[in-house]
Amino acid sequence: MTERSLMNQLELAVQAMLQHKPAAIAPDPELGALLDVAGDLRYLPREEFLNTLKSDLQDEGDAMTTATTPVREGFRTVTPYITTENVMGLNDFMKNAFGAEETFRTMGGAGGYHMEMKIGDTMLMIGGGGSYKGPGHPTSLHMYVPDVDAAFERAVAAGATPVMRPTDQDYGDRDSALKDPFGNEWYLATHKGASFQRPGLGTVTPYLHPTGAEELIRFLQNAFSANPYEVDVVPEEGNRIVHAKVRIADSVIELGEAHGPWQNMPTMLFFYVDDADSWYERAVKGEAIPVAPPSDLPYGRCGIVRDGWGNEYYIATPPKGQ
């Protein structure tokens, strides 16, 4: 059978099949094989059906996540925890530079202060001072503000050192960088969109600069079931990851490969989860380095793990009623 004839015969047979009518076609093995495929395609799912169902499941899943995430009021799953010897100075700086509000203060078991600060919609923990002699953990933080130029000047007036003055970027943000007197890096930005905050991000997001960003993403996937998205790479440089977002439950961590002045800065992250024991166990199975197994502490049940870049993860379940 010529190709033209085969095509015409197939057309007649498919028309008949779709209209549930018998077709008068010549028996031919080649045509038969094509008709088998067409017959199997008869109930091909509609993309619109699959997309709508996926979207419904996404909405339902989002609602379940919101309803079941067992974090303390005002907290998300992941909270950056900055420790420094001069925690009072950091507290003042955050208030003066960024209008942070102190919502809680106590003395921790190690003799240092534990304070909780709110900036915009984000909670941050800071600790140290007193008789605490543990290591400081400065952190890089990406913060959205309504007016980056004004916020930058205010932070400099409060004692921060400029690293990069506000600059328009091709990804739609006007951003800048500062270092505070306690070693923390603050990337202040204003998103040029409907809101000054980029959709999907809170006011403040922790930002990591590991050497081996792809490996750190893998680690976060294995240890915490993290979901990487918006991964920006430079193909000419061996797919170097310049920026990526990683979602863990309702929270986001940003990261980019260490380069220039932006080098790895071991950070502390505090996780509020539904079951500290199972999260700890899975993290260790996912190659996290155990530091302290979960135990009952005044602020809940908490275990600690570390990654290969020196970042520490406190995995805690708050006491009931908090």
Added chain:
Amino acid sequence: MAKTQPNSVPYEAGDEPRLIAAAQRDPARFAELFELHARRVYAFIVVRVKNRDQAEDLTSEVFHLALKNLKQYEYRGVPFSSWLFRIATNAIAQHGRDAARESGIPLEGEPVTDADAERRAMLFQLVGTLPDDQQRVVALRYAEQKSLREIAAEMQRSEPAVKQLHFRAIENLRKQMEGRK
């Protein structure tokens, strides 16, 4: 110049337990499991009920039930699809009982093998690998049940051109299916 890759650290074979754990912690992640299994579950159902509307309703029911019960699911090395197929089997059976009760006639479906469903699922997946214009013709013809004339009008192509695209698509799919036997 930086280039955005939606997922430059792609899922690999063996990632299923991790995806399941992720969805159990964060149900919003269930959509990723849906993406992996939707066509297989739909194929499993449609070869049995042989009706598009019923297959869509049952597929929807299966995934909503799976999401609702995901916390109770325990991974023991058996593919996640086996659990979905078990839910689907129950849903189909219930659907059959409901239909029989309404009509008063017991339903006796034709025997179906898992191979039928797997072949269909594979074919549905392969449609996504066709060139864009062939993919569109196949979707309009089979999923949307449109005539050659309607497709030609929608794609602003001549009817012979659409007929040719359809023929090439079916040929492509046949070759790909042959290669996977």
